[in-house]
Amino acid sequence: MERTLLSQKIKTDRELIATNTFELQMAKMPELMKRYSARQLDKTQQDIRYHIQFLIEAVSAKSPVLFANYLLWLKEILDNLGLPPEDLKMSIHYLADTLRGLYGADYEQDIAPIINDGLQKLEITEVHTETFLKAGLAHTELAKRYLAALLTGDRHQANEMIQAAVKSGIPIKEIYLQVFQNTQYEIGRLWQIGQITVAQEHYCTAASQFIMAQLYPYIFTVPNQGITVLATCVGRELHEIGLRMVTDLMELSGLNTYYLGANVPAGSIISAIKEQQADILAISATMTFHVSEVKALIDQIRTTEGGQDIKIMVGGYPFNIDGNLWKHVGADGYAADSETAVLLAYDLAKRS
Numbered sequence: 061m062e063r064t065l066l067s068q069k070i071k072t073d074r075e076l077i078a079t080n081t082f083e084l085q086m087a088k089m090p091e092l093m094k095r096y097s098a099r100q101l102d103k104t105q106q107d108i109r110y111h112i113q114f115l116i117e118a119v120s121a122k123s124p125v126l127f128a129n130y131l132l133w134l135k136e137i138l139d140n141l142g143l144p145p146e147d148l149k150m151s152i153h154y155l156a157d158t159l160r161g162l163y164g165a166d167y168e169q170d171i172a173p174i175i176n177d178g179l180q181k182l183e184i185t186e187v188h189t190e191t192f193l194k195a196g197l198a199h200t201e202l203a204k205r206y207l208a209a210l211l212t213g214d215r216h217q218a219n220e221m222i223q224a225a226v227k228s229g230i231p232i233k234e235i236y237l238q239v240f241q242n243t244q245y246e247i248g249r250l251w252q253i254g255q256i257t258v259a260q261e262h263y264c265t266a267a268s269q270f271i272m273a274q275l276y277p278y279i280f281t282v283p284n285q286g287i288t289v290l291a292t293c294v295g296r297e298l299h300e301i302g303l304r305m306v307t308d309l310m311e312l313s314g315l316n317t318y319y320l321g322a323n324v325p326a327g328s329i330i331s332a333i334k335e336q337q338a339d340i341l342a343i344s345a346t347m348t349f350h351v352s353e354v355k356a357l358i359d360q361i362r363t364t365e366g367g368q369d370i371k372i373m374v375g376g377y378p379f380n381i382d383g384n385l386w387k388h389v390g391a392d393g394y395a396a397d398s399e400t401a402v403l404l405a406y407d408l409a410k411r412s
Contacts, residue, residue: 110134120352120355125382126381152178156172199234211264288338290336292342310401315406329361340412342374373405
């Protein structure tokens with residue numbers, strides 16, 4: 061079976077797969093019924109659904125690294141919750157047994173290599189994340205003080221720090237790259253290792269978006285170079301602050317941006333491309349299980365009038381995990397960070 065069709069088949073069967081895997085795990089590991097609370101058992105079922113979602117994307121893109129990276133990320137979260145890694149490994153083994161029974165030869169050819177690679181990485185890779193606010197980097201002390209203010213819920217103090225930094229002569233670009241971008245990375249790391257809550261993560265992100273908006277009078281004074289970039293987060297993707305940073309830096313570099321944000325229907329994106337006469341479309345996806353939506357959006361755009369001409373760039377966490385993923389989704393290029401995105405946009409504009 062062609063891998064795209066196989067990934068669609070798994071998507072169709074995912075509830076059956078999840079149920080069968082959970083029942084198999086409980087039958088093979090009855091001690092979990094005693095060791096886990098009702099809430100933890102519910103969470104185990106939900107985790108199996110997540111395993112399947114990430115596996116679907118890895119199968120579709122033929123990218124074992126997408127699934128392995130997810131398992132390592134989950135391993136660290138479970139470790140910080142005090143849950144043994146063996147539980148995760150066994151859950152993946154029982155998922156493999158369920159899939160093997162359902163798909164036979166297709167499992168062995170297209171799914172087994174991905175699952176086996178992920179299990180191997182779990183065995184040999186020691187997971188630990190280093191801080192993104194490292195000594196020696198430009199403006200690290202400012203970034204640390206800024207993050208500390210956000211984590212105590214004082215966005216006004218955080219804003220005052222940024223305003224003072226601008227007035228002292230620190231370029232806006234450096235504040236975006238060394239303070240906003242690095243603190244967002246650090247916030248994600250702190251959540252992953254269980255040092256901050258989801259509520260704190262959301263507050264810090266919302267506060268940074270507010271503070272970034274206070275800098276717009278400095279950003280929107282740069283002469284326009286006549287290149288328009290339409291920017292959107294794909295589908296249900298709600299992590300939009302990274303794309304917001306990208307478009308702000310593009311404006312600061314003389315590009316004209318039309319920011320659509322998150323949750324925009326494909327038809328509206330296609331209409332906006334025509335209405336704004338966009339030269340470039342920038343698409344962001346932070347979650348791996350949204351990669352197929354990026355591909356579907358690009359495929360749809362390419363079939364519309366004028367859709368063959370617009371240059372499309374992509375970015376976000378899954379594209380950094382697999383450096384060739386942008387080719388799979390049909391984009392013209394990808395950027396690993398905000399600074400690279402600006403350079404790529406100018407490069408794509410030259411190719412138009």
